[in-house]
Amino acid sequence: MENSKKLRSWLDAFHLSHPLVIAGPCSAETEEQVLKIAHQLKDTDATVLRAGIWKPRTRPGNFEGVGALGLKWLQKAKQETGMLITTEVANAHHVDLALQHDVDILWVGARTTVSPFMVQEIADALKGTDKTVLVKNPVNPDLALWIGAVERFYEADIHNLGVIHRGFSTYEKTRYRNNPEWQIPIDLQNRFPDLPLILDPSHIAGRRDIIFDLCQTALDLNYDGLMIETHYDPDNAWSDAKQQITPQRLEQMTVDLRIRKEVGDAVEFKNRLNTLRTQIDVIDNQIVDMMGKRMKIADAIGLLKKENNVAILQVKRWNEVLGRMILEGEQNGLSEEFILRMYKAIHQESISHQEKVYKS
Missing domain, CATH: 1.20.59.10 (Chorismate mutase)
Known part of the structure; x- marks a missing residue:
């Protein structure tokens, strides 16, 4: 798993005193919305702006994203703020458009990870590029399926690779939108210790009041970063309104989170x-x-x-x-x-x- 060390070096290149923070709206709604959120985030700990352009909804009829037009908004936000940009891709066409618009990081969603055919299509489309790819866990609690998706990108010679833990669907009613099933990412982390692991607390929580606690647990488990949905007006967001927080709340949250920064043998043992x-x-x-x-x-x-x-x-x-x-x-x-x-x-x-x- 040598390639994963290269992504860790990519993370280290930020010289961050905190984990990587990816933040932004669930969906890009308008150019004004994307730019306003980006400018509110640029002075926080967030270094990457996220926004969904294509939204794979469970049922038709819901807002399914603005499409390729939103890539221009992300590009403009990058130019104005200096933040890196990231969006979800679900097929080779999405990849081609993202590459044309200089998207820095592409993530593969949970619904896509479940399909080896779709994952392979995306891996083939990215072969030979230096883009960073983050693979979300599959919808169902299936570690082998998650690992299989990661391996397809390794075999496509994708050098910058990481994973996102966004929880797992369940029929049972729980306090979470998607059960964290922490043992699954822990097993993945133990198997591939050099593969960066990022938490998506927004999709696990489904509501904003428990996002902080999820982030703290992730940091205590040595996660490398957080992907948090943020919106200047969460209650009126076009999708996933209940689980988004404001950039101001994100800024305060990253201050309040306990992060182990010290180094040394004794501290490493304690950590x-x-x-x-x-x-x-x-x-x-x-x-x-x-x-x-x-x-x-x-x-x-x-x-x-x-x-x-x-x-x-x-x-x-x-x-x-x-x-x-x-x-x-x-x-x-x-x-x-x-x-x-x-x-x-x-x-x-x-x-x-x-x-x-x-x-x-």
């Missing part, structure tokens, strides 16, 4: 330890969330047993679960004693839940 502990915190939150979901299912089972006059404790079923989990634990390096203690506690909590259902 690494903090990163690993944050990974544990992420997993602990997932464990508690899954336990809550498990108990909701236990409640439903309790109601079904009550309606059919069936005893709460089913010894045969309990022994089957315990035996299966002991084997699963063994395959994951967990002792039988630990599995027994943990599942006895889980089983007791399930019984307590079902007893409450019976008494209600």
